[in-house]
Amino acid sequence: MAEIFRAHGAAVAAGPLSVQANRVVRDVQLCRTAALGGHMDRCVRCDFKRPSYNSCRNRHCPTCQALRQARWVEQRMDRVLPTQHFHVVFTVPAQLRPIARANPAWMYKALFDAARITLVTLGKQRLGTKDAAPVLGVTAVLHTWTKELHLHPHLHCVVTAGGFDRDSGRWFPSKSRFLFPVALIRDLFRSTLLRRLNAAVKAGEVQLVGRASALAQPGAFNRLVNALYRIKWVVYAKKPFAGSEQVFKYLGRYTHRVAITDTRILDATPAQVVIRTRGDGTAKMTPEQFIQRFLLHMLPQGFHKIRHFGLYSPAYAKHRDAIIQKLPSNRHTHTPPAVAQVQVDDWQSLLLRVTGVDIRQCPH
DSSP states (O other): OOHHHHHHHHHHSSSOOOOOHHHHHHHHHHHTTTGGGGGEOOOOOOOHHHHEEEEOOOOOOGSHHHHHHHHHHHTTTTTTSSSEEEEEEEEGGGGGHHHHHHHHHHHHHHHHHHHHHHHHHHHHHHHHHTTTTOOOOEEEEEEEOOOOOOEEEEEEEESSEEEEEETEEEEEESSSSSSHHHHHHHHHHHHHHHHHHHHHHHHSSSOOOOGGGGSSSSSOOOHHHHHHSSSSSOOOOOOOOOOHHHHHHHHHTTOOSOOOGGGEEEESSSSOEEOOOSOOEEEOOOOHHHHHHHHHTTTTTOOOOOEEEEEGGGGGGGGGHHHHHHOOOOOOOOOOOTTTTOOOOOOOHHHHHHSSSSTSOOOO
C-alpha cells in the first residue's frame, strides 16, 4: 500500500483533494519511515542494532489499526452482556450512493440514526407489554466499501437477543431463532431513512451535487424517493452468536478495519494494481484509480464509525450488574473469563499477545 502511494500519490494529490485527503495520502506514504522519526533498538548482549520508526497513527492507515483494534476490544469486554446476540446488517441502496458520496457526514449519521430508531422501536413493540418498554443493547459499526473498493455504505450491528426494562427490572428475551421479522426491520428502516432524507433535501441540508446533480432537476428527486419505497432494501439478520466470546471475536474483525490491507493486494506495477475480491476473483485498476477508490472511504473529520445504543450506551454502564442478574439462566449466559479483569499492557506486550511476535527478542 505505502509503495503504491509513494509512486502515484503525488499525481492524485495534484487534483482537487481536500486537506484531510492530502493528509491521508501523505501519512500512508510516511508511516513507519525515517521521515516520522524513531529510535534505535540495540541488543545489550550482542550489540545488534536496528531502527524502529514511528507510526503515522492516522485511522485510515492500514498499518496502524491492529493494536488499536485489540486494545479497543479488550476495553469493551466489560460492557458486553453475557447473553445471545444477533448480527443485523443495514445497507443503503445503490441509487442513494451518489448522495452519500456528495454528503458523507449527513448520510452516515442518518444511517446510524435510522438503524437505532428501527431497533429501539421494534424492541419496545415486539418484546414489551403495555406496562414495559424493554431496551436492546446495540453496537453498530460503519463500513463503506465493496470488495472492489466501490462506495457501499452499510452498518454491521451486534444486537442483544432481548431487552431490559429498567422500571420493572425485567429482562424480555427475543425469539431464540430470530430477532424480529426481517420484513419489519427492512420496512421501518426504509421509511425512517427516506423521511429524513426528504426533509433534509427540502431544508437544504443535503446538496444534490457531483454525481447526484441529476437529482436536482425538477421532479427527479421525488421520483427517486417514490421508486425507493417500492423496492426491497437489503437488510438482514443472521443467526445468533453462540456466546459472548464469539461476540468479542466478531467485534475484533469489524471495528477497526479499513477498506483494504496489503494482504489483498496481489500485484502492483506502474500500470495496474490487482486486488483479491471474493474467493478467487480479482479486480484490476490503475494505481491512480486504486488511490482514488481508497480515498472514497475516508471518514468525515471527527466522525465516529463505532456507536453504542441502548444497553450498550454509557448511560446503562452502571446498571450492567443489575441487568446480568435478570438474564435467563441458560448455556449462553456464562460470563466470559476475561470480563472480570481487562488487561492493560504496554504496546509491546499487547503485540506479543495478539500476534505472537516479541519485538524485544533480538533477531540474533
